[in-house]
Amino acid sequence: MVRRFGKLSTLFLVALLFLLLFSGCYAKVSSPVDSVKKTRYIYLNSLTYGEVNNPQIASWANGIASMDVYKDICVFSAGSLKAASLAPPSLLYIEHLVIYDLAKKQIKSVINIDKGFVQIDWVRINRDWIVWKEIKYEFGGPVKIYALNRHTGEKNVIYSFQKQCYGSLFPILKDNFLFVLEQTAHNVRKDSNDNITVGTFINKIARTDLRSGKEKTIFEKKFSYPGTGGFGYASVNNDYLAFSYETDNKSTVYIYSLKNGKLSVFLRTSEDEYPVLSPDNRIIYQKNGKTVISPIRDRNNVKVLEGRAVNIVSSEKYISYIRPLDGAVTVFNRITGIKNVIQGSFGYSVLLSGDKLFFIDLPTSDKEKASRIIIIDLTENRL
Amino acid sequence: MKKFTTLFIIAIILFVFASGITGVKIAYAGNGLTSKQATQILQKINPHIISYNVDTHEVKYDDGTSVFVTPPNGKTRNGEVSWKYFLGQKGDLSGWLKMNLSEIIAQKTKYIAESKKSSEHTIKALPPNSASVDIEQFPQEWCTWCGPAATESALCSWESFPSQENIAEKEYKYEGVSNMPRDCNCKGPGICPNSIAYALNGYARGNWTPNDFYRVTASKDIVDINQFFHFFAMDIGTYGVAFVTCGRTDYLPAWHNHLAIHYTAAYAYQTSSYGVLVSYTDSANGLYYKNCHVPHSQDGKVSYKNLPPYNTVSINDYYNYVKKTQYGAAIW
Numbered sequence: 001m002v003r004r005f006g007k008l009s010t011l012f013l014v015a016l017l018f019l020l021l022f023s024g025c026y027a028k029v030s031s032p033v034d035s036v037k038k039t040r041y042i043y044l045n046s047l048t049y050g051e052v053n054n055p056q057i058a059s060w061a062n063g064i065a066s067m068d069v070y071k072d073i074c075v076f077s078a079g080s081l082k083a084a085s086l087a088p089p090s091l092l093y094i095e096h097l098v099i100y101d102l103a104k105k106q107i108k109s110v111i112n113i114d115k116g117f118v119q120i121d122w123v124r125i126n127r128d129w130i131v132w133k134e135i136k137y138e139f140g141g142p143v144k145i146y147a148l149n150r151h152t153g154e155k156n157v158i159y160s161f162q163k164q165c166y167g168s169l170f171p172i173l174k175d176n177f178l179f180v181l182e183q184t185a186h187n188v189r190k191d192s193n194d195n196i197t198v199g200t201f202i203n204k205i206a207r208t209d210l211r212s213g214k215e216k217t218i219f220e221k222k223f224s225y226p227g228t229g230g231f232g233y234a235s236v237n238n239d240y241l242a243f244s245y246e247t248d249n250k251s252t253v254y255i256y257s258l259k260n261g262k263l264s265v266f267l268r269t270s271e272d273e274y275p276v277l278s279p280d281n282r283i284i285y286q287k288n289g290k291t292v293i294s295p296i297r298d299r300n301n302v303k304v305l306e307g308r309a310v311n312i313v314s315s316e317k318y319i320s321y322i323r324p325l326d327g328a329v330t331v332f333n334r335i336t337g338i339k340n341v342i343q344g345s346f347g348y349s350v351l352l353s354g355d356k357l358f359f360i361d362l363p364t365s366d367k368e369k370a371s372r373i374i375i376i377d378l379t380e381n382r383l
Numbered sequence: 384m385k386k387f388t389t390l391f392i393i394a395i396i397l398f399v400f401a402s403g404i405t406g407v408k409i410a411y412a413g414n415g416l417t418s419k420q421a422t423q424i425l426q427k428i429n430p431h432i433i434s435y436n437v438d439t440h441e442v443k444y445d446d447g448t449s450v451f452v453t454p455p456n457g458k459t460r461n462g463e464v465s466w467k468y469f470l471g472q473k474g475d476l477s478g479w480l481k482m483n484l485s486e487i488i489a490q491k492t493k494y495i496a497e498s499k500k501s502s503e504h505t506i507k508a509l510p511p512n513s514a515s516v517d518i519e520q521f522p523q524e525w526c527t528w529c530g531p532a533a534t535e536s537a538l539c540s541w542e543s544f545p546s547q548e549n550i551a552e553k554e555y556k557y558e559g560v561s562n563m564p565r566d567c568n569c570k571g572p573g574i575c576p577n578s579i580a581y582a583l584n585g586y587a588r589g590n591w592t593p594n595d596f597y598r599v600t601a602s603k604d605i606v607d608i609n610q611f612f613h614f615f616a617m618d619i620g621t622y623g624v625a626f627v628t629c630g631r632t633d634y635l636p637a638w639h640n641h642l643a644i645h646y647t648a649a650y651a652y653q654t655s656s657y658g659v660l661v662s663y664t665d666s667a668n669g670l671y672y673k674n675c676h677v678p679h680s681q682d683g684k685v686s687y688k689n690l691p692p693y694n695t696v697s698i699n700d701y702y703n704y705v706k707k708t709q710y711g712a713a714i715w
Contacts, residue, residue, distance in 0.1 A: 065642055083710050086451065087573035088629045088644040089529050119642065121682040135681040137568040138526060143681065170683050193565040230678035272689055310639055324636045326657065327700065348640035362633060364703055366607065
């Protein structure tokens with residue numbers, strides 16, 4: 001009897017297991033479909049959202065230039081927006097780096113810009129590091145890139161260019177490494193206005209180990225001035241670094257494997273693609289005036305997401321971006337295929353962290369004076 | 384004893400010269416006026432002025448804004464206005480907005496009628512719902528030349544085609560800048576709105592003054608978006624000419640939150656399902672296509688190669704571009 005009961009209970013357990021498997025009552029991982037099924041237009045005011053604003057930040061925080069988020073820590077650059085020169089054109093001052101604890105709603109640290117510099121920009125954070133860039137002019141040097149060790153509080157200059165830096169520097173933070181896309185001019189001759197007339201330009205991606213300071217070049221291309229060539233955009237995930245390299249007539253998207261160091265060409269076109277990687281190894285880029293998505297290993301499998309889009313970011317569940325046509329922050333749910341266009345804001349620097357969407361919102365009414373950071377819980381708002 | 388007295392007197396004279404001469408010069412710059420005296424004069428004509436500094440030439444208002452005025456017999460710089468002109472304007476540089484709408488229309492109509500090119504302009508009795516003027520975008524030749532390039536675009540609507548080089552020369556000369564900058568990083572000085580008005584009036588109507596058909600309205604003086612729309616309705620809609628503005632680039636979607644002050648030329652408006660849209664030319668792609676070959680702004684946000692030469696945005700965005708900075712202005 002006991003043995004019979006044992007058999008029955010085994011059968012019952014097996015049946016239960018089958019039932020669970022077929023009914024979907026297990027930890028199912030939904031894979032993204034990446035097909036737009038429906039577009040909804042919603043107003044920011046109809047959503048539940050949080051905000052970080054002036055004077056909550058500080059009375060001087062009129063403008064916010066750059067932002068990044070790691071778990072509960074939001075780091076951003078903010079400043080007075082005073083003009084660096086009285087006669088336009090002129091850069092506007094962004095003098096402070098702010099570390100904001102979202103859970104405690106506290107400003108933890110404020111770093112001030114070095115004397116002689118005008119803007120703190122390209123702020124990035126991960127578990128161990130905060131990285132930012134300081135600039136003085138619209139273009140060219142002097143430029144500094146800092147890395148702050150979040151555990152020791154030690155602050156180091158990773159890159160410092162006074163004159164030799166010619167193009168923009170794009171610092172990309174990944175774990176303990178910083179990829180810097182740089183353009184430098186060598187053996188140059190200049191005219192009386194300090195402009196280069198002859199020289200060799202080197203476009204290089206260097207990977208610096210922030211712990212040791214060791215640098216390794218992973219990509220390099222040269223051209224003689226006056227010619228053209230430079231980096232367009234770059235993005236990183238756990239497996240790859242994707243970047244575009246542009247000349248006058250063509251643009252090439254390269255994929256660099258972080259695992260084996262292999263460099264391969266993803267695409268060559270006459271357009272500027274702005275490649276953005278998703279965590280699941282898809283690549284989002286611009287094609288024929290549209291924003292499309294393809295798996296890295298199946299580039300002919302192309303799905304259209306939107307017309308032109310800028311400031312694209314991706315998580316496993318969402319893709320978010322700005323539509324240049326109307327400046328609307330847009331959130332595409334990759335699982336449900338629903339695209340939500342958020343109206344009633346002037347958003348920039350869109351970020352996804354978990355199920356939360358962050359963006360900088362510029363003041364648009366006569367009453368509003370300063371930029372603020374908007375935080376939308378996408379799950380709570382059923383987006 | 385006599386020798387000692389002479390030496391003592393010489394020493395005192397030397398000491399006075401060595402220690403005080405600079406201070407005396409600064410304190411009495413501006414034809415002997417001190418900052419305090421100059422402030423008192425200006426406060427009599429405009430109670431909103433809180434201070435004037437004879438050293439920096441800055442006039443501060445009680446709303447936190449400021450303008451720059453050359454002291455009497457002082458050397459002009461940065462395109463600032465003269466002391467005499469500032470007193471004549473009663474310490475207020477709000478341009479056309481000191482008049483009411485009917486007075487502005489009467490005065491602008493008179494200027495257009497007087498213009499040598501009046502036959503080419505059709506003055507409309509009422510501005511239409513949508514209007515556009517024929518202008519061309521000109522890529523700026525150097526980093527600080529967005530002002531001359533915007534002037535060049537606006538002057539197309541007057542059938543006036545001076546070179547960007549000539550416009551820049553006129554504007555920089557008016558600024559008091561002798562070595563006109565030709566740089567690729569914007570290290571050199573730019574152009575103040577007064578100098579833009581000066582060149583626009585000079586080339587369009589032969590009247591070399593900042594106070595003619597085109598006048599500067601500072602952002603602080605623009606009351607609201609409805610008033611701002613009148614600038615479009617009047618210049619583009621009624622008189623068929625373009626105008627120049629400067630403001631914050633982070634309100635122009637093509638600039639991707641880049642934070643700078645920059646000139647553009649407004650040439651069209653239309654009503655649509657998105658509301659009122661306005662069009663402007665942007666010269667900054669010249670940083671890639673002209674002399675500099677600059678691929679991106681140093682903050683990494685703007686690709687000059689891809690910056691559109693002709694742009695259409697909502698009037699709200701364009702209004703905020705001008706209004707949300709103390710350095711914003713419309714030269715209309």
